[in-house]
Amino acid sequence: MGMIVDARGLDCPQPVVLTNNAFDESTQLTTIVDNEVAKENVTRLAKSKGFAVEVEQKDGDFHLHLKREGPEPDTTCNSPGSGPMVLLIASDIVGRGSEELGQQLMTAFVHVLHEITPKPDTIIFMNSGVKLVVGGSKVIEDLKELEKEGATLLACGACLGYYDLKEKIGVGQISNMYDIASALFGAGKIISP
């Protein structure tokens, strides 16, 4: 009968969050909630995500039986290799070893990006990788060019905060872990230098 999400005793928005996470793993599931608000909210979520909802009242709780309606989500679009291409840059250097060499390699890598095809659809910058998107970075012009050509550049906000660079971002948008994780899980291909 699919998986069970027990969201009893949890305040809004946790039942929605747990059910939404479960949708990634299952096309048929039951969420158990103990109040009217959670019942309404999970029902809305399910409908917005293309799930049919059947409510069963049992021992004062609501058992929401959720089942994906119609065809499966377009698997051709989600199968590996055919979704968006995501470039994950989680450091300002390439590889281990000399830091100086690593930085030169990263600069060279970003320089050649616009000469190759296909180009990345999304570029994610994490940890010291965010140093590439701030003013004064050697590759900022290359990145602006890629953004102009249609790439989405996501810089991890917590990372910018950690290095105290939030005010200095020169290209791309400040993003969060939810959007970054969504981009990675929705990707057809992930490349990380």
Add this chain to the structure above:
Amino acid sequence: MGLEGFEDAGIYKLTDDLAIVQTVDYFTPIVDDPYAFGQIAVANALSDVYAMGGKPVTAMNIVCFPIKTMDISILRDILRGGLDKLMEAEVTLVGGHSVDDPELKYGLSVTGVIHPEKVVLNSGAKPGDNLILTKPLGTGIINTAIKANMAGENTIVAVTQEMVRLNKTASELMQQTGVNACTDVTGFGFLGHACEMIQNGEVGLEIDHSTVPILEKAPEFAQMGLIPAGTYRNRDFRTSMIEFAAGIPDWISDVFFDPQTSGGLLISVSPQKVENLLDGLYGAGYTQAAVVGSVIPDVPGKILVR
């Protein structure tokens, strides 16, 4: 002054030309940034005075803080945000009180002054008046999405910007213009407070849903079920007074009953004065202010949403 209305602030007449307005509000954090939370709490607490056309003059902090488990620098940032906002509003902080509490809360009690004959009540809307809303709706829904870690950075910045915005200039402009009624949109949501304007009265309201300013992303989050419990309570309480036209999507009702934090002013003003007031509001930075409906005589005590 009497207590017959449904106002959030109390008024006490001292002399023939001077009354004081008093109000208090405090709550748990709604954004992660303590400095912004301090600013929001102040903008929210002062709002009741502004809605009545009063001028807040003094305030006292109310603080509940888990001193044993939380870093004191967080409290410092909250109070700094609050003080900066009070200075912007030209209100003097005269004291406060703090208690050790496992759950952080911050707010203020506020005292303002007002001329007893110039109080703007929430009742008093006249047939033919236009309704102006000065800030976009959706703060409760977006704050719920923030709690769920589903709101992006841009959305958080946008909602914070609206919540820290004072209703001060909007209130001053409405007093200069001369209006018939005003309320601030807070916990009962847009329609909940709109109901307070017309209940037991001789007029009704007609709202054009397509003109109501709404924060970006709020419709999407509402459809995903990121709806605070207060929305359902607000709707259950007022459902008999509201008629939604056929074909209006469910999420509109969710947004219209969404409890607002530091929401805008809902102003009832004669059509001759509307343009002037709107221009003033735009000029003062309330860029999403809009005429959202009108006051109609044919359905007393009812709101029609079209």
